Amino acid sequence: MLDAKLSRRGFLAGAAGAAAAVGASGYLSFGAWEKAHADEADDEPRFAGHSACGGCYSKCAYSAYVKNGRLGKIVGDKDHAFGVGKPCARGYGWSQMAYSANRLTDPLKRTEDGDFEVISWDQAYQEIGDKIKEIIATSGPQALSLVETGSVSMDFYVQRLFTALGCANMYRHGVACNLARNSGLLQSIGTGDFGADYANAKAVMFIGRSFADGIRPAYVAEVKAARDNGAYLIMVDPRYNSSMGFCDEWLPINPGTDLAFILAMAHVVVRDGLEDKEFIESDTVGFDIWAESLKQYTPEWAEKITGIAAADIERLAKLLAENAPAASIDSGWRAVTGCSYINSGETARAIAAFNGLLGCWNKPGGAILFPAAPAFGKLEDPRFAAPPAVKDKKLGAKEYPVSLYSMVSANFLMEQIQEGNVRGIVFCQSNMVGGYSNPKVLEEILTSAELSVDIEVQMTDTARCCKYVLPDTSFLERDDLPWSFAYAVPCLTLRSQVVDVLHPNTRPVHQIAKELAEACGVGQYFDFTLDELAEAQLNTLGLTLTEMREKGSISYPDKGVDYGAPIKWGTASGKFQFANDDMTKVGLTPDVNWIEPLVMPSGDEFRLIGGKQPIHSQSWTTDNPELIQITHDYDLTRIWMNAARAAELGIADGDEVEVYNDLNTGKVRVKVTERLNPTCIWMPSGYGCNSPDLTNAYGVGLSFMSFVPFQRDPYYGATMSQEALVKVRKVGA
Amino acid sequence: MLSWCFAPVSRKEWEAATDVDAWSELLGFLTGETKPSARRDAALRRLAVPPTYEEKTGFASRHFTGGLPGSALPVESLYAQSEAGPFDQAYFREPAWYMRDLAESLGLEIPASFAAYPDHLFLELDMAVFLHAANPEDARDFVAHRFTWLPRYVARLKSINADASFYVAVIEVLMCVVDAWREER
Numbered sequence: 001m002l003d004a005k006l007s008r009r010g011f012l013a014g015a016a017g018a019a020a021a022v023g024a025s026g027y028l029s030f031g032a033w034e035k036a037h038a039d040e041a042d043d044e045p046r047f048a049g050h051s052a053c054g055g056c057y058s059k060c061a062y063s064a065y066v067k068n069g070r071l072g073k074i075v076g077d078k079d080h081a082f083g084v085g086k087p088c089a090r091g092y093g094w095s096q097m098a099y100s101a102n103r104l105t106d107p108l109k110r111t112e113d114g115d116f117e118v119i120s121w122d123q124a125y126q127e128i129g130d131k132i133k134e135i136i137a138t139s140g141p142q143a144l145s146l147v148e149t150g151s152v153s154m155d156f157y158v159q160r161l162f163t164a165l166g167c168a169n170m171y172r173h174g175v176a177c178n179l180a181r182n183s184g185l186l187q188s189i190g191t192g193d194f195g196a197d198y199a200n201a202k203a204v205m206f207i208g209r210s211f212a213d214g215i216r217p218a219y220v221a222e223v224k225a226a227r228d229n230g231a232y233l234i235m236v237d238p239r240y241n242s243s244m245g246f247c248d249e250w251l252p253i254n255p256g257t258d259l260a261f262i263l264a265m266a267h268v269v270v271r272d273g274l275e276d277k278e279f280i281e282s283d284t285v286g287f288d289i290w291a292e293s294l295k296q297y298t299p300e301w302a303e304k305i306t307g308i309a310a311a312d313i314e315r316l317a318k319l320l321a322e323n324a325p326a327a328s329i330d331s332g333w334r335a336v337t338g339c340s341y342i343n344s345g346e347t348a349r350a351i352a353a354f355n356g357l358l359g360c361w362n363k364p365g366g367a368i369l370f371p372a373a374p375a376f377g378k379l380e381d382p383r384f385a386a387p388p389a390v391k392d393k394k395l396g397a398k399e400y401p402v403s404l405y406s407m408v409s410a411n412f413l414m415e416q417i418q419e420g421n422v423r424g425i426v427f428c429q430s431n432m433v434g435g436y437s438n439p440k441v442l443e444e445i446l447t448s449a450e451l452s453v454d455i456e457v458q459m460t461d462t463a464r465c466c467k468y469v470l471p472d473t474s475f476l477e478r479d480d481l482p483w484s485f486a487y488a489v490p491c492l493t494l495r496s497q498v499v500d501v502l503h504p505n506t507r508p509v510h511q512i513a514k515e516l517a518e519a520c521g522v523g524q525y526f527d528f529t530l531d532e533l534a535e536a537q538l539n540t541l542g543l544t545l546t547e548m549r550e551k552g553s554i555s556y557p558d559k560g561v562d563y564g565a566p567i568k569w570g571t572a573s574g575k576f577q578f579a580n581d582d583m584t585k586v587g588l589t590p591d592v593n594w595i596e597p598l599v600m601p602s603g604d605e606f607r608l609i610g611g612k613q614p615i616h617s618q619s620w621t622t623d624n625p626e627l628i629q630i631t632h633d634y635d636l637t638r639i640w641m642n643a644a645r646a647a648e649l650g651i652a653d654g655d656e657v658e659v660y661n662d663l664n665t666g667k668v669r670v671k672v673t674e675r676l677n678p679t680c681i682w683m684p685s686g687y688g689c690n691s692p693d694l695t696n697a698y699g700v701g702l703s704f705m706s707f708v709p710f711q712r713d714p715y716y717g718a719t720m721s722q723e724a725l726v727k728v729r730k731v732g733a
Numbered sequence: 734m735l736s737w738c739f740a741p742v743s744r745k746e747w748e749a750a751t752d753v754d755a756w757s758e759l760l761g762f763l764t765g766e767t768k769p770s771a772r773r774d775a776a777l778r779r780l781a782v783p784p785t786y787e788e789k790t791g792f793a794s795r796h797f798t799g800g801l802p803g804s805a806l807p808v809e810s811l812y813a814q815s816e817a818g819p820f821d822q823a824y825f826r827e828p829a830w831y832m833r834d835l836a837e838s839l840g841l842e843i844p845a846s847f848a849a850y851p852d853h854l855f856l857e858l859d860m861a862v863f864l865h866a867a868n869p870e871d872a873r874d875f876v877a878h879r880f881t882w883l884p885r886y887v888a889r890l891k892s893i894n895a896d897a898s899f900y901v902a903v904i905e906v907l908m909c910v911v912d913a914w915r916e917e918r
Contacts, residue, residue, distance in 0.1 A: 012841045012859045027864060027871035028838045030878040033831050068830050099823040101811050105799035116801055118794035459800045471800070502824060502849040503799070625822070692802040 045072030050552030052495040054475030055094035056617040057149060058082040058216050059483075061553045062091065064476065064498035071095055071476060071499055076217075079553040081491035086217040089615045093627035097474045098502050102458055102623055102694055104471035105503040116469065121507070121515070128468055129519025131451045132165065135423050141166035142392055143421065147410055148428035149173050156481055157513035157526075158428050158455075164387040164522035168394040169422065174339075174407030176436040176705075180718040181337035183403040184348030187580045189361075190570025191369060192404045194331050194352070195488055197561070199225035200365040202323035205234040205316070207258050207351065208336030212242035213612045215333075218487075232323075234316060236261065236308075238609060239640065239682050240675030251316075252677040254307040255609045255722060256341045256597035261313065262329070262350040263594055264302030267294045268317035269357045276324065276359020279576075283567065284356060286579025290591040297594065305596075307677065324358035326365025335611055340722035342713045343595040350592045356576050361567060368561045370486035377540030383528045384536060395422070400717040401585045409717025411437050411710070414445045424451035427462055428509060429472070434461040434619040437719050438663065439690060439703060441710040455509055458623060459693035471506040478508035481534050482548060489560040492541070494534070494548040586715045598723040605725045606645070606681040608659075610704045618686040622697035637687050637701030638671040641728065642678035646670070649728065656731040659683070661724065664706040667731055681726060734759050736858035738903050739797065739807050744786045751783040767909040768916075776909070779902035792900070796893060803893040805886070807854035812882040812889070828852040828879070835860065852879075854886075858907075873914045880911050 045065035051074075052059040060083025065073035074095050078085035087095075097103070107124040108116040135143050144167045148158055162170055174182065182192030196204060204226060211219040223246050226233060233247040238255045253261060269275050270291050280287045299310035306313075320327045329351045332338065337348040360366025379385075396412035397405060410432065416422040425446070433442045443465050446452055452466040463469045480495035507515075514526040535545040548554075571577050579590035601607050615630050616622055622631075631637060639659065641651065651657060653672040658665060659681065666688070676682055688703025708724040737750055749755065760777060767773050784792065796805045809828040832851035836843050841863070843851045850856075857879050865872035887904050890897040 012836060012843065012856065012863060027868065027874070028835050029871075029874050030831060033834060037827070037830070069833075070825055070830075096823065099825055101799070101822040101824065102804075103799050103824075105806075108798070108801075115795060115803070117791070118798045500848065504846045504849065693800055693804075 043067065048498040049496040049549065050077060050494065051476055051498045052080075052480070052493055053083070053087060053091040053094060054097065055088075055090035055621055056215050059493070059495070060084075060087060060091060060217065061493050061495070062087055063552065064095075066499060069500065071098065077552045079491070079551070079555050080493055081485070081487040081489060081553075081555060082216045082218045084218045084221050086221070088217050089630070090617050090621050090627065093615070093624040094621055095476070096624065096626065097457060098476045098499060100458065100623070100625075102696070103474070103503065104457060104459060104463075104469060104506070106471060106505045108469040108471075110467045116464075121505075124468055124470060125515055125519035128451070128453055128516065129521075132424060132520050135451065136165065139423055141390075142169060142395065143423045145169035145171065145395075145413055145417075145422050145425045146428070147171045147173075147413070147425065147430045147432055149430050154428045154455075154509045154513075157510045158426070160387065160525060161513045161517050161520075161522070162426075163390055164517060164525045165520060166388075166390055168390045168392045169413065170394060171410040171413055172407055173410070173430055173432075173436065174404070175410045175712075175717060176339055176719045176721060177334050178338035179403065179407045179409065180339055180345035180713060180716040181332055181334075181348040182407055183400075183716045184337065184345035185331065185352055186404050187402055187583060188349050188352035188356075188571075188577050189369065190577075192407075193370065193486075195368050195370060196222075196328050196330055197326075197363075197365050197368055197488070197563075198222040198231070199229060201226050201229075201231045201326050201328065202365055203232045203234070203320055203327040205236060205320060205329045206243065206247070207236045207262070207329060207332055207347075208340075209330055209332045210235075210237065210241035210243040210611065212245065213614050215612075215617070232319065238677035238680050239611070240673075241611070242614065251308050251312065252675075254305065254677060255607050255680050256343070256600075257302075257306040258336050259343045259347040259350055259592075260297070260302045260305040260594055261308055262347065262354055263294065263297035263592070264299045264306075264310075264313045265317035265320070266290075266350070266354050266357060267297045268299060268314050269321050269354075270294050272318070272321075274318065274321035275357040279359035279361070280356070283361075283569070284576040284578055285573050286577055286591055287356075289579040290353060293589070293591050293593050307679075320354075320358060324366070325360040325363035327358055328355050328360045328367040331367075335609070335722070339718035340609075340720065342598040342715075342720055342723060344713065344718060344720075345716045346588065346592050346595055352576075353578055353592055356578060361576070362561060362563055362565070364563050368488060369567060370488065371490055371559050371561060373484035373486040373490045374492055374541055374556060374559065375484070376537040379533075379536045379540070381528075381532075381536060384533060387522070387525045396717060400715075402582055402588075403716045409712055411712050411719055412717055414442060414710075417449050418445045423449065425449055425453070427452075427454040427456070427466065429456055431460040431462045431619050433465055434689065434703075435685070435705055437705060438708055438710040439706055440663075443690075455512055457506075459691050460619070461689065461691050464691050464693065470512055471503070472512065473501055473503075473506045473508045477501045477506075478510075479530055479534070481510075481530065482538055490556045491553060492543075492548075492556070493553040494538075494545075494551075496549050496552075588715055598720060599725050601679050601725050604649075604727055606641075606728060607679055607722065608661075608683060608704070608707050608724045608726045609680045609722045610683045610685040612686070613684050616684075616686045619689060619697070620686075622686050622689055622700065623694040625696050628696045628700060631687075631700065635669060635671075636684060638669045638684075639702075639728075640671050640673055640676045640682035642676045642680075643672050643674050645678050646672040649730065650733060651728070651730050657728050658731055659702065659707070659726050659728050661707055661726045663709065663724075664703070666702040666706070668702050670728075681728060735903055735907060736855035736862075738789075738855075738900065739853070739858075740855035741793070747786045747789060756783055763906050763910070767906065767913050770909065772905055773909040776902040776905035779898055780906065784899055792895070792897070796895060796897070803895055805889050805893055805897070806850070807886060808850040809852035809854070809857065809879070809882050810850070812885040814882075824849060828882075832856065832860070839863075873917070876911050876914055880907065883908050883911075 045067035048066040061077040061080035076085035106118040299313035396408040446465040454463040454466040484492040687701025689697035810826040
């Protein structure tokens with residue numbers, strides 16, 4: 001028998017007489033426990049609070065229900081403007097992140113042999129803090145940088161840290177998302193985003209944007225409402241995407257030529273005098289310049305470039321004009337306008353300009369400028385005062401003067417690391433290596449950085465290149481600051497902790513930022529708790545923390561779009577800008593003109609295009625076992641190939657093929673379909689994880705960005721993710 | 734004592750436990766608790782030379798942590814079979830709930846730093862020892878149900894790209910003890 005004297009010190013702490021309890025009340029056998037547990041199986045989980053999904057940038061709020069200390073159920077909060085009470089697949093899957101077997105549980109430091117080993121938090125802070133101080137002392141604070149995806153506390157706390165350090169180099173993922181779009185829109189309408197009053201629209205055209213494959217449940221609800229109310233919905237996309245279930249018409253445009261299509265439609269509208277002359281007269285500048293340029297962009301000209309019949313271009317231009325102002329072209333997001341082509345930003349400007357011709361801005365059924373989100377008032381407590389403003393501009397701002405400042409190119413930053421101008425970089429839940437540009441190049445640059453730190457929940461492609469990895473808690477395990485955001489009806493949301501911290505050696509990002517600040521000698525700017533700050537912020541809106549914890553989200557319908565009211569354009573001219581002289585700073589014409597794509601396929605080449613599928617947020621969620629199982633069940637790593645092109649290459653549906661170019665090669669199965677433009681291959685984004693630590697994602701599918709060069713568009717600095725050509729051959733052929 | 738192989742203990746504690754006399758006593762005890770077999774004998778031979786404190790902490794810092802290719806945290810929830818099928822590799826499942834509830838029913842406290850994994854191997858071993866001191870029959874029942882995951886854990890240890898032979902041997906001997914106890918029930 002085991003001799004008790006050998007047990008020495010045990011780890012279970014017991015009350016006096018605990019051993020007697022075994023005999024007195026009886027040991028709880030597993031069988032008895034299972035039976036009791038089964039009896040409780042029908043017990044409903046209890047409400048634990050309002051959280052907000054961490055599965056993408058939308059942060060849709062939901063009510064969390066817990067049973068046995070574990071998240072058991074989520075129910076969407078209807079008042080959240082993006083989630084509208086309906087968590088998406090990613091929301092459900094990502095809710096299990098707290099329990100992931102692949103979570104990071106301790107601070108890690110890269111060893112000399114390239115592995116990682118656990119270190120204490122004290123050691124991590126000491127070493128990182130010392131290095132940051134040394135970099136600042138010898139090279140100045142601009143030799144540091146931050147890349148983060150912007151997630152409330154993370155946003156506020158890490159930006160505060162870097163501001164306190166005197167560093168302006170704070171970047172986001174826009175370079176591989178919507179940098180060109182937001183920047184192009186800024187130059188036309190004075191803000192980086194716009195929406196549409198879909199529910200009241202008579203006609204909406206989507207250019208390369210599929211709500212059913214994309215991010216927000218609210219968008220799906222809105223396009224459904226448009227459909228239900230009889231709107232005519234047009235999808236311009238090389239691929240017959242998942243949103244076609246809502247649409248009336250599909251135009252399989254040659255990818256990268258959407259700008260030509262819009263210019264030709266604009267030509268038709270102006271040629272036939274269908275533009276909104278009153279709006280143009282009262283609210284705009286530069287129309288005459290653009291009207292002159294448009295003369296050359298005939299539908300016949302565009303047909304040769306886009307593959308869309310001139311007659312269709314004519315018809316659709318007139319359809320939109322005749323239904324104006326309850327008609328618009330949707331703003332797009334990532335594909336086409338966001339970051340895909342050299343002409344992406346100009347395509348965004350063209351969309352805004354076309355909507356200007358329609359005169360549909362802030363009209364029922366038209367394009368809408370989002371009203372400002374409720375802003376927190378001034379906080380009187382001196383502890384909350386911001387650190388001294390940094391006078392320097394972030395690196396890249398000078399080179400890309402017309403880019404939205406908050407989104408200046410993170411790829412430009414990486415070149416600065418390569419050139420030694422930036423010596424240290426901190427990431428916050430940003431898988432840059434996985435998706436911002438060519439992973440091999442980014443990995444090489446990042447591993448050469450003198451200091452690299454990643455604050456993460458999982459060992460992403462980026463984390464594994466860093467020298468230090470600091471484990472964040474999952475979003476379910478922490479409180480957050482309140483955040484308000486602009487939408488058709490602005491919204492205020494608060495995420496609350498709903499489950500206990502699972503891994504005791506993980507820390508919430510706001511705590512990490514505060515403790516790093518202390519290690520760097522700027523801790524005085526963090527002399528408050530998160531709750532104190534949250535309370536103070538909410539008080540300025542007449543709310544309390546207790547109230548917001550109960551409500552979760554509040555919408556502000558009285559602050560929604562004021563249809564028909566005069567618009568205060570945020571542009572330098574104070575007007576809608578068909579032409580903007582600032583564009584000449586980057587070699588563009590003041591008005592929007594045709595720019596052909598950087599590359600064009602010829603012979604047996606294909607343009608590589610990609611996009612989301614509704615079950616994944618790029619590489620963010622691919623390690624989730626439930627979501628990746630859907631990938632496996634439905635063979636969702638397949639590329640799409642046009643049937644006629646496949647026949648030429650002797651490829652049949654389901655074949656294994658090799659996709660290759662000078663940068664990469666990989667094997668995958670193919671879906672052969674009529675529903676794809678013949679000049680391109682469509683590859684789902686987010687797969688091809690190169691981190692063996694993410695055991696569910698590793699080796700599944702192909703890495704889209706591995707086929708794309710490390711490059712930036714010359715105007716806005718975006719990654720040009722679809723300016724890449726590949727060839728395809730059948731494996732074994 | 735076996736639990737200490739997987740638990741964070743101080744240098745002083747580890748060196749006291751692995752001094753020649755103490756360690757020999759342990760090996761002798763384990764010999765007595767198990768039936769002769771090739772598996773047991775091979776494991777005991779490997780256990781003859783325990784790792785130094787540096788070797789132990791070095792191994793733990795690379796393998797008894799989550800999120801790495803070589804991660805091998807000895808937590809039952811990560812290895813136990815469940816009805817969830819392919820999604821059964823996750824923390825804080827039924828084994829954890831049972832251990833938590835069992836500890837509570839006995840007036841025992843799970844250390845705060847391990848609240849997330851009350852089904853950590855070192856806690857399960859501690860529980861076995863505790864139960865045995867009170868009622869050996871209960872301890873046998875506990876051991877019979879709680880250590881069915883060990884073969885999968887051994888497979889994991891063997892798969893990591895590191896010399897995990899000591900820890901494999903600990904588990905192999907433990908499984909021999911469990912087998913012996915089962916036969917005595």
